Amino acid sequence: GSSDESANGGTPVKGGTIVYAHEQEPPCIFGGWIQQAYISRQVLDGLVTLDDNDQVQPWLATAWKVSPDGKTYTFTLKDGVKFTDGTPLDAEAVAYNFDYWENKGGNSTAKVSIDPYFKSAKAIDATHVEITLTHPYTPFLTLITQGYFGIQSPTALKNRSAKENCEQPIGSGGFTVAEWKHGQEVILKKNPNYTSWPATAKHQGPAIVDEVQWKFVPDGVSRYASLTTGQTDVVYDVPTVNWKEAESKFDTTLYITPGKPVSAYINTVKGVFTDKLVRQAFSYGADRKSAVEAGFHGVIPYEGNGAVSQATPDYNADAAKDYAYDPDKANALLDQAGWTGRDSDGYRTKNGKQLFVKFPYPAGAVINTEGAVVLQVLQEQWKKIGFNVKLIPATQAEVFAGKYSGPDAYDASPFYWTSPSPSILWIVWRPSTEANPNGNNQSFYNNDELARVIDEANTSTDPAKASELYQQAQQIISDNAVTLPLYTQNSTYAAAKDLKDFWLEKSQGEPVFADAYFTK
Amino acid sequence: MTILASKPGAAATAEREDDLLAVENLRVAFGGTEVVKGISFGIRPGRCLAIVGESGSGKSVTARTLVGLTGSGASVRADRLELGPTDLRHVGERSWRGIRGSEIGFVLQDALVSLDQLRRVGDEVGEPLKLHGWGDRGSRAERVVELLDAVGVPEPELRARQRPYELSGGLRQRALIASAIALDPPLLIADEPTTALDVTVQAQVLDLLAASKERGTAIILISHDLSVVARLADEVAVMRHGEIVEHGPTAEVLRAPRHEYTRALIAAVPSEHTRGTRLVAGSTSVPRTRRPIDRGRPLLEARHLTKVFRGPDGVDRTVVDDVSFEVFAGETVGIVGESGSGKTTTARIALALLGAEGGEVRLRGNPWSTLSDRDRRPLRSRVGVVYQDPLSSFDPRWPVGRILADALTRGPTPPSSKEESLDRIVRLLEQVGLGRQHVETGPLRLSGGQRQRVAIARALAPEPELIVCDEPVSALDVSVQAQVLDLFTDLQDELGVTYLFISHDLGVIHHLSDRVLVMKDGRVVERGTADDIFLRPQDEYTQRLLTALPRLEQATRGQG
Amino acid sequence: MSIALDTRPSVRSGARAAQEAARKAPALLGKVLSAVLVLIAAASVTFFAQLLIPGDRATTILNLQTGRSQKWSAAELAPVNEKFGFDHPVLVQWLHYVGGLFQGDLGTSFTQYRPVTQVIGDQLLPSLVLTLSALVVAWLLALTITLLTVKRGRFVSGLGSSWEAVTASLPPYWVGVVLLVLFAVKWPIFPVIGGTDLWGTVLPVLTLAIPLAGFLGQVTRDEFEKVLDQPFVTTARTRGMSDTGVRLRHALRHSVLPAITLSGWALGALISGAVIAENIYGRPGIGQVLVTAVNTRDVPTVSGIVLVVAAVYVVANLLVDLAFRLVDPRLAVSKGGQR
Amino acid sequence: MSALTLPARPAIRFDLRARPGTVLALLVVAFLVLAALVPGLLTHRSPTAIDLQNNLAHPSWSHPFGTDDAGRDLYTRVVYGARESLGIGLGATALAMAVAILLGFTAGLAGGWVDVVITRALEVVFAFPVLLLALLLISIRGPSVGTVIVAVGLGSAPGYARMVRGQVRSVRQSGYVEAAGALGHRRTTVIRRHLFPNAIRPLVAVMTLGVGQSIVWASGLAFLGLGVSPPSSEWGALLDAGRQYITTSWWLEILPGLVIVLVALAVTSLGRTLQHRLEGAAR
Numbered sequence A: 001g002s003s004d005e006s007a008n009g010g011t012p013v014k015g016g017t018i019v020y021a022h023e024q025e026p027p028c029i030f031g032g033w034i035q036q037a038y039i040s041r042q043v044l045d046g047l048v049t050l051d052d053n054d055q056v057q058p059w060l061a062t063a064w065k066v067s068p069d070g071k072t073y074t075f076t077l078k079d080g081v082k083f084t085d086g087t088p089l090d091a092e093a094v095a096y097n098f099d100y101w102e103n104k105g106g107n108s109t110a111k112v113s114i115d116p117y118f119k120s121a122k123a124i125d126a127t128h129v130e131i132t133l134t135h136p137y138t139p140f141l142t143l144i145t146q147g148y149f150g151i152q153s154p155t156a157l158k159n160r161s162a163k164e165n166c167e168q169p170i171g172s173g174g175f176t177v178a179e180w181k182h183g184q185e186v187i188l189k190k191n192p193n194y195t196s197w198p199a200t201a202k203h204q205g206p207a208i209v210d211e212v213q214w215k216f217v218p219d220g221v222s223r224y225a226s227l228t229t230g231q232t233d234v235v236y237d238v239p240t241v242n243w244k245e246a247e248s249k250f251d252t253t254l255y256i257t258p259g260k261p262v263s264a265y266i267n268t269v270k271g272v273f274t275d276k277l278v279r280q281a282f283s284y285g286a287d288r289k290s291a292v293e294a295g296f297h298g299v300i301p302y303e304g305n306g307a308v309s310q311a312t313p314d315y316n317a318d319a320a321k322d323y324a325y326d327p328d329k330a331n332a333l334l335d336q337a338g339w340t341g342r343d344s345d346g347y348r349t350k351n352g353k354q355l356f357v358k359f360p361y362p363a364g365a366v367i368n369t370e371g372a373v374v375l376q377v378l379q380e381q382w383k384k385i386g387f388n389v390k391l392i393p394a395t396q397a398e399v400f401a402g403k404y405s406g407p408d409a410y411d412a413s414p415f416y417w418t419s420p421s422p423s424i425l426w427i428v429w430r431p432s433t434e435a436n437p438n439g440n441n442q443s444f445y446n447n448d449e450l451a452r453v454i455d456e457a458n459t460s461t462d463p464a465k466a467s468e469l470y471q472q473a474q475q476i477i478s479d480n481a482v483t484l485p486l487y488t489q490n491s492t493y494a495a496a497k498d499l500k501d502f503w504l505e506k507s508q509g510e511p512v513f514a515d516a517y518f519t520k
Numbered sequence B: 001m002t003i004l005a006s007k008p009g010a011a012a013t014a015e016r017e018d019d020l021l022a023v024e025n026l027r028v029a030f031g032g033t034e035v036v037k038g039i040s041f042g043i044r045p046g047r048c049l050a051i052v053g054e055s056g057s058g059k060s061v062t063a064r065t066l067v068g069l070t071g072s073g074a075s076v077r078a079d080r081l082e083l084g085p086t087d088l089r090h091v092g093e094r095s096w097r098g099i100r101g102s103e104i105g106f107v108l109q110d111a112l113v114s115l116d117q118l119r120r121v122g123d124e125v126g127e128p129l130k131l132h133g134w135g136d137r138g139s140r141a142e143r144v145v146e147l148l149d150a151v152g153v154p155e156p157e158l159r160a161r162q163r164p165y166e167l168s169g170g171l172r173q174r175a176l177i178a179s180a181i182a183l184d185p186p187l188l189i190a191d192e193p194t195t196a197l198d199v200t201v202q203a204q205v206l207d208l209l210a211a212s213k214e215r216g217t218a219i220i221l222i223s224h225d226l227s228v229v230a231r232l233a234d235e236v237a238v239m240r241h242g243e244i245v246e247h248g249p250t251a252e253v254l255r256a257p258r259h260e261y262t263r264a265l266i267a268a269v270p271s272e273h274t275r276g277t278r279l280v281a282g283s284t285s286v287p288r289t290r291r292p293i294d295r296g297r298p299l300l301e302a303r304h305l306t307k308v309f310r311g312p313d314g315v316d317r318t319v320v321d322d323v324s325f326e327v328f329a330g331e332t333v334g335i336v337g338e339s340g341s342g343k344t345t346t347a348r349i350a351l352a353l354l355g356a357e358g359g360e361v362r363l364r365g366n367p368w369s370t371l372s373d374r375d376r377r378p379l380r381s382r383v384g385v386v387y388q389d390p391l392s393s394f395d396p397r398w399p400v401g402r403i404l405a406d407a408l409t410r411g412p413t414p415p416s417s418k419e420e421s422l423d424r425i426v427r428l429l430e431q432v433g434l435g436r437q438h439v440e441t442g443p444l445r446l447s448g449g450q451r452q453r454v455a456i457a458r459a460l461a462p463e464p465e466l467i468v469c470d471e472p473v474s475a476l477d478v479s480v481q482a483q484v485l486d487l488f489t490d491l492q493d494e495l496g497v498t499y500l501f502i503s504h505d506l507g508v509i510h511h512l513s514d515r516v517l518v519m520k521d522g523r524v525v526e527r528g529t530a531d532d533i534f535l536r537p538q539d540e541y542t543q544r545l546l547t548a549l550p551r552l553e554q555a556t557r558g559q560g
Numbered sequence C: 001m002s003i004a005l006d007t008r009p010s011v012r013s014g015a016r017a018a019q020e021a022a023r024k025a026p027a028l029l030g031k032v033l034s035a036v037l038v039l040i041a042a043a044s045v046t047f048f049a050q051l052l053i054p055g056d057r058a059t060t061i062l063n064l065q066t067g068r069s070q071k072w073s074a075a076e077l078a079p080v081n082e083k084f085g086f087d088h089p090v091l092v093q094w095l096h097y098v099g100g101l102f103q104g105d106l107g108t109s110f111t112q113y114r115p116v117t118q119v120i121g122d123q124l125l126p127s128l129v130l131t132l133s134a135l136v137v138a139w140l141l142a143l144t145i146t147l148l149t150v151k152r153g154r155f156v157s158g159l160g161s162s163w164e165a166v167t168a169s170l171p172p173y174w175v176g177v178v179l180l181v182l183f184a185v186k187w188p189i190f191p192v193i194g195g196t197d198l199w200g201t202v203l204p205v206l207t208l209a210i211p212l213a214g215f216l217g218q219v220t221r222d223e224f225e226k227v228l229d230q231p232f233v234t235t236a237r238t239r240g241m242s243d244t245g246v247r248l249r250h251a252l253r254h255s256v257l258p259a260i261t262l263s264g265w266a267l268g269a270l271i272s273g274a275v276i277a278e279n280i281y282g283r284p285g286i287g288q289v290l291v292t293a294v295n296t297r298d299v300p301t302v303s304g305i306v307l308v309v310a311a312v313y314v315v316a317n318l319l320v321d322l323a324f325r326l327v328d329p330r331l332a333v334s335k336g337g338q339r
Numbered sequence D: 001m002s003a004l005t006l007p008a009r010p011a012i013r014f015d016l017r018a019r020p021g022t023v024l025a026l027l028v029v030a031f032l033v034l035a036a037l038v039p040g041l042l043t044h045r046s047p048t049a050i051d052l053q054n055n056l057a058h059p060s061w062s063h064p065f066g067t068d069d070a071g072r073d074l075y076t077r078v079v080y081g082a083r084e085s086l087g088i089g090l091g092a093t094a095l096a097m098a099v100a101i102l103l104g105f106t107a108g109l110a111g112g113w114v115d116v117v118i119t120r121a122l123e124v125v126f127a128f129p130v131l132l133l134a135l136l137l138i139s140i141r142g143p144s145v146g147t148v149i150v151a152v153g154l155g156s157a158p159g160y161a162r163m164v165r166g167q168v169r170s171v172r173q174s175g176y177v178e179a180a181g182a183l184g185h186r187r188t189t190v191i192r193r194h195l196f197p198n199a200i201r202p203l204v205a206v207m208t209l210g211v212g213q214s215i216v217w218a219s220g221l222a223f224l225g226l227g228v229s230p231p232s233s234e235w236g237a238l239l240d241a242g243r244q245y246i247t248t249s250w251w252l253e254i255l256p257g258l259v260i261v262l263v264a265l266a267v268t269s270l271g272r273t274l275q276h277r278l279e280g281a282a283r
C-alpha cells in the first residue's frame, strides 16, 4: 500500500525516467529467447498472468472456461483494449497470434511449450476466443503466462516489414518502443492509453514514469557500478560478489527461475555415462553444494534436483537430497562398475580406457565466470575419485551452431530452461524417436516409464494427481542420474531505494516498470 | 657554459693586440680523453686561418668550441678565449645565442645534411635574421634573395622556395654559406666547406669565401685538403692528435714544412709530380719499376656500351652513351668524370654485373657480357673488383678470414685444406700490409684504410688478371689514401695486375694511370695518355676541370 | 629499421610538372582500383571464412531465435534455408553478395532483419569518434611528453622513456578496468556507462590512448634523439637558436615521421581495442556488433564490418601518406607506407 | 682453422652496470623462463588446489598475491600460467615470423607479379585488425591455446612480412650480395650465405618486441572470454576471471595485470636494447 511507502519516507512523484541496465542485447524485441521476453513484457500484454502463489490470474482475458474434457479453453477478453497502432485487440487478434506462433514461425519457444497439445484457436465473437487442444493439458494456462505469449497487433505483423516487427513490436502494453539505439539502449515511452494491466498490477492506469531507458551493459562490474554511482536506477544480474553490499544499499530481488535449473545433461548413449553406476558416482563424487555456495558467495542456491528447480510448482524436494557429497560411495560405485585401474595421472581406467568426461559448457550465456569457478572446483574433486573431466568453454557461436549437440559431442553439458510449469519435463525428457525426434532431450535418455508418467501428469485434470506424478517423474530422473544438478537459474535485480513498486513477473522473472514510480 | 682556465704552465703564444679572436691553450676532453690538447691561435679581420690535419685530429671539435657547441659531455678549458672584447669563457647560454650567427658565422662540416630537409631553403637561410630580430618578414625575404644571389646561387627567388633536397650539393653548400654570412658576422668558421663537392663547384665556393675575406671577414677554414687551403689561407695551422704541430704563413708551411708530419702530408697528395713514385714515408723519389705493357690483344674490350635507366620521375635517362675502350694487360686505365657521369655504371657493365641496352664486352677476345650467367661464373675469378665503399661490400657477419677464404675458393687453385687456406689468407693479408691478427676481425671493427686493404686482398685472392677499382680511395684520408695507392702500384709492379681505375679525383688518376678516359654525362669526351690529358687537354670540359683543380704548387709558388 | 631515402636532387620545372600530372592520373586510378580490390577481397575472405565455421547456418539462426543449442529437423530448417538462400551453391551466394556490394548493398543481417548498412551505420560513428579521438589524444600525450623530456638530462629523459615503456606495455582492457574503478567508481568524476556524449567518452578514449601514446612516444623519442644529433640541428644552434626553438622548429617535424607512418597501423589496433573499451563502458559501437555478429554467425554483418574496417584502414593509410607528404615532401606516396 | 668458420660475433655485449633497466629486465625474463620450465621450483603449491574456506584472501605472507574465489593461490597460478602465456607469446611470434619469412622472401626475391600478388594479399590481411582475425578464427576453430597462437600469429604476420620483404630487397641491393656475385657464386649460394642471414638479422630484435605484444594480445582475447580453457591459469584468463572482483578483491585483477605489464615491459626493453645494439653495430 502507498501509506507504507510514504512512511518509508519520500513522496511519490509522477513522471520521470527509469534508467535500467540490462546485460544482453537481443536481436529482436519479440522472440523465443528469454532475453526477448524480458523486454517484450514491457510492450506486450498476455492473456493471463501468474501470481506469487503460482495461480493464474486475469490479464487481457478477464475470465476463462475450460471444457469438462479439458480440451477447450474459452477466454473472455477485456473490452475495448486497443493496440498502440489503434487497431482493436479482439478475439480475432488473439486467435491470429496463436496461429502466428504455432504455424508461422512467430515464436518457436511458444510453439514448443504447447506442442503437441495445441490444435487450433478461433474467435467466437469479438471478445471470446476459443483454444482447442488435442489432449487435455493442465499446464496450458500456466504456460501461456510466459512472456513468449505476448499478443501483437495482427495488422502490424501482416503489413510491416520483418525489420519493423523485430524492432518495434506493436502490442497493447504499458510502454511502446520509441527508439532502439542499437548497441546502447532501447527507449520505451509510456503508453498513455494503457488500459489492460494484469490483475497482479500494483496500480491501475497507465505507467507512472514517462520513459524507461533500457540500456545494454554487458560488463557486470560496470553495470553494478552504474547503480552505485546513481547513473542507473535498476540493474539486472548483480555480480554475486557485490550482492551483500547491494542488499544493504538497494532494494534487491533474487528471483529463482522455475523450470529446469542449471544442470548438466548426461549423455546416456555414448561414453562412460552409459553405465548408470558411473553416472551416480559422478553425482556423488563432488561436493556441489559447497562449490556452489563458494562460487556464488552464498547468494545463488544450490539445486539438488536436476529436473526442475525449487521455484517450480510440484517440485520434489526429496529428490533434491539424493546424491549428497559422498566420495566413498562414489569410489565404491566406480569399483563396482569395473573402473578399478589407475593410470599414471591417477585417473581411473577400465580395460585400458581412461575415465574421461568431456564437459563442454556454454560460457557466458549459461555458465558465467562464477559458474565456471564452480565447475573448476568440481573438476578438482572429481579428479580425486578418478574422473578426468575436461572442461571446454564453448563460445556462443559454437553453441548456437550446434557444435556441442548430438551424442558424439559431449559426455556432460549444462543447460537451463525456464518454465513456470513442471510440464517442462515433457519438453526435455520426451523420448526421441525416429518418427518424432526430440532435440531437447539432450541426455538422449528414452525412458518410456518416465514418458508415461509425465504425459499422464500433463493430461491429468486433477491437480493433486498431477503434482504427484510430476514428483514421481523427478524421482525417476534423479534415480537414474541422467542429469547432474548444479544450481538454480536466477535473475537478480537491484533498484535504487527511491524507486518503488518495481516488481518481477512470477512466470519468468521479467521486470515490470509500468507500476514503478520515484519518490522524493 | 663556463670554461675554466687551463692549468698554469701551459704554453702561451705572444699576444697579438689586433686579433679578433684569440685562443690560448685550449683543451677539450670527452669523458677523460683529451682530444684537443692545449692549442693556441688568433685571427685578425680580413685574414684566413686554415686548420689542416688528418681525420680525428680535433679540427671540428676546436671549431665547435668557438661557438660554445662542443657537444655533450665535453669539458673545455682555456687560458684565453676571446672574441673582440668578449671573454667567451664566461658566456651564458643566453648570450651565446646572441653571439652565434651574428658575431660568428658557422658552416658545418656536412653540407649535404646541414640544412633542414623539410624546410624551405629561404627559411633556412633567413633563420639567423629572424632569430636576431633583423627587419620584418618582407625585408628578410628580400635579404635572403640578396644573400643567395651574393653567394652565386642562380635563380635565387626560385631556390628560396625550394627545399634543400631539390638543390645540388654545391648549391646547398652555397646556401649554407649564405646563411652563415647573413648577418655579416666578423668571424666566419667554415668546416670542410668543399669536401663533398666536385672540383668545379669547389672552386666556386672557394672564390666565394675569398670575396668574403676581401670584405674584411675573418675566416677560419678547416680542411684536410692542402691544395684547397693553399688557395685561400693566409696562415696554416697543422693539427695532429689534438695539437698544433706547425703554424705559419701558408706559403712558408707548404713550401718548407718544418714538421715531419706536415712534410708527409704534403708528400702524400697524389698529383702529376708523384707519378711513377711511391707516396709514403719520404720515398717520393723512389721510382717504380714497371713491368712492360702487352699492347697486343686487349685484355678487356668494351664496344659501344649504352645503358638507359628509368629515373624515379619515370623519365628515361641514357646514363652510359656509346662508351668504348680497351684495357691491355699490365696497364692502368683511369676513368675520371664528375659525380653521376656514369663511371660506376660503365664499370658494372664491364664486370657484367649489369646488363646493357647496347654494346658488348669481351675478355681476352672471348665473349664475356654475352655469356649466360652459368657460363660466365667460372670465368669470374679472372676479373676482380674493389668497390667505392668497401664496408658495404662485406657481409657484416663475416670476419676477414671468412671473406678471404670464400674468395680463395673461387680462384684457379682453391686451397685443399683449412691449413692451406689459412696460410694463404695470412699471406694475402701481409701482402696488403695487414696481418694474422686481422683474420678474426669483423669488418665493422676495421678502420677505413684497413677495410680498403681487405677489399683489395679479396680482389687479389682468386688471382685475377684484371681488377676494376671503383673510387677505391675517395673515402680515405690523404695519408691512408697514399698507403693504398702505393699498394696498388706495388702489386702492379710485383704481379703485373691490370687496373681499370675509376675516380673523380684528378690527382689520383694522374698519379696512377697510363691512359685516361674523361667522362661527362655518360659519354667519353676525351681519351689519351695521362700526360696528354692532363698537360695538353683538348676537350673544353677537360680544360675546365683542370683549371678548377686547386694545386698545391701553384699556391706556394704564387705566394712565395 | 631505417629506410633508404632517395635524396637525390630533382629540380622540377613547370613543363615537367605537367608531364608528371599526366603520368599520375592513371596512377591514381590504379590506387583507387587496388583499394577497391583490397576491400572486396577482405569482405570475400570473411565471407568464406565464416562458411568454414562448423555447423549449419540455419541451425544457428534457429538456435539463436530460441536461445537453445540443439539439432533441428530438416523440415524445421527448410524455410530458413530458403529465406536466406542457403540452398544455393556457395559460389552463387558469394557472387550475389559481391554483386550487391557494387550497389552499396551489404546484405541483410541474419539476426536483426535489418540491412547491414543500417546495422553498421548506426554504430560506425561512435566507433570512429572513439578511435579517432583516441588517436588524437595519443598523439598529444606522446608529443607533450616527448617534447618535455627528451634529452633533458638523465633523470628527466629516463622518467619520460620509462613512462613510455610502461604505458606501451599496458593491456588496453586492463587500463580500461582500472580507469573505470578509479575515476568512475571510487571518485565518480566520469560516468560509468558513458554513451556517446563528450564527458562519457573521456575514459574510453584514455583507455585506448594511453597505451598508444606510450608506443608512439617511444618511436618519436628515438627519432627525436637521432634528429637532435643531426648536423642541421647543430647548424640551427650556430645561428643562435634556443633549445626550445630547435625542438619545435626543426626536430619535431622530423621526429613525427615514423609515428605518422605507424598511425595507419595503429588505427587497426585501436579498432581492436575499441571492441574492448566499448564492452567495458557499455558504449555503442561497431565492436559490440562485431562480437555479437561473430558469435551469432551473422555472415553479412561480419563481412560488412570487415569491409567497413578495411575501408577505414585504406582511407587511413591514404591519409597517412598524405600527412607524410605534407610533413616530408621528399617522399613519394609509394614510400610513405614502408618503414 | 675452425676459427675461420666461426661467425663473427657482433659486438653485442651488455654493459650491465650502465643499464640497470636491462639487468632488471633480464631478471624478470629469467624468472619467467624458470616459471615456464620448472614452476615447481618457485612455488610449493598446486595451481588448481582448491581451498574454499580460504577464498578471496588478501595478499599475505602465505599467499603473496592473495587467493581467488576458489581459494587457489594466485601467485602459484601466475607462476604456472607463465608456460602458456610465454608459449603463446613465443608461438604466435614464431608463427608470424615463419609466415612473414616465407612470404617476405618469396615476394622480395621473386619480384614481378609474384611480389605484386603477395603484397596485395598482405594488404588484405593487414586490413583485418588482429582482434577481428582472432574472433573469426576462434569462431571457426573454437578457443584453445593453438587457436590463440594462430590468431595472434597470423594477425601480426603481415607487418613482419612487409618488413622482411623490404629487408630482402635492400639486402639484395647491397654491396656484399653484388660482391658475392662478382666472385662467381651461384645465386642459391648467395641467398643461403648472405641474403637469408642478413635479411633475418634485424628481425631478431623485432621478434623480441613481438613476444611481449603477443602476450598482451592473447590476454585481450581471454578478456573477451575467448581465451584458453580452465582450469588453466594463462594470464589473460586470470585477468578475465579477476575483472568482476576489481571493486571487492582488487588483487585478482591488479596483480596479474601488473605481471603482464612487467613481463611485456621486460621483454620489450630487452628487444629494444638488442635493436639499438644491432643498429649501432651496423653503423
Ligand SMILES: Nc1ncnc2c1ncn2[C@@H]1O[C@H](COP(=O)(O)OP(=O)(O)OP(=O)(O)O)[C@@H](O)[C@H]1O
Pocket (backbone or CB within 6 Å): B030, B035, B053, B054, B055, B056, B057, B058, B059, B060, B061, B062, B070, B071, B072, B073, B109, B224
Ligand atoms: N661529441 C663527442 N663525444 C666524444 N668524442 C668526440 C665527440 N666529438 C668528437 N669526438 C672525438 O674527438 C676527436 C676529434 O674529432 P674531430 O671531429 O674534431 O676531428 P676532425 O679533425 O674534425 O676530423 P675529420 O677530418 O674527420 O672531420 C675524434 O677522436 C672524435 O672521435
Ligand SMILES: Nc1ncnc2c1ncn2[C@@H]1O[C@H](COP(=O)(O)OP(=O)(O)OP(=O)(O)O)[C@@H](O)[C@H]1O
Pocket (backbone or CB within 6 Å): B309, B310, B311, B319, B337, B338, B339, B340, B341, B342, B343, B344, B345, B346, B504
Ligand atoms: N640502378 C639505377 N637506377 C636508376 N638510375 C641509376 C641507377 N644506377 C645509376 N643511376 C643513375 O645513373 C647515373 C650515373 O650513375 P653512376 O653511378 O654510374 O655515376 P658515377 O659517375 O659513378 O658517379 P659517382 O662519382 O657519384 O659515383 C646517375 O644519374 C644515377 O642516378
Ligand SMILES: [Mg+2]
Pocket (backbone or CB within 6 Å): B059, B060, B061, B109, B191
Ligand atoms: Mg671534422
Ligand SMILES: [Mg+2]
Pocket (backbone or CB within 6 Å): B343, B344, B345, B388, B470, B471
Ligand atoms: Mg660511382
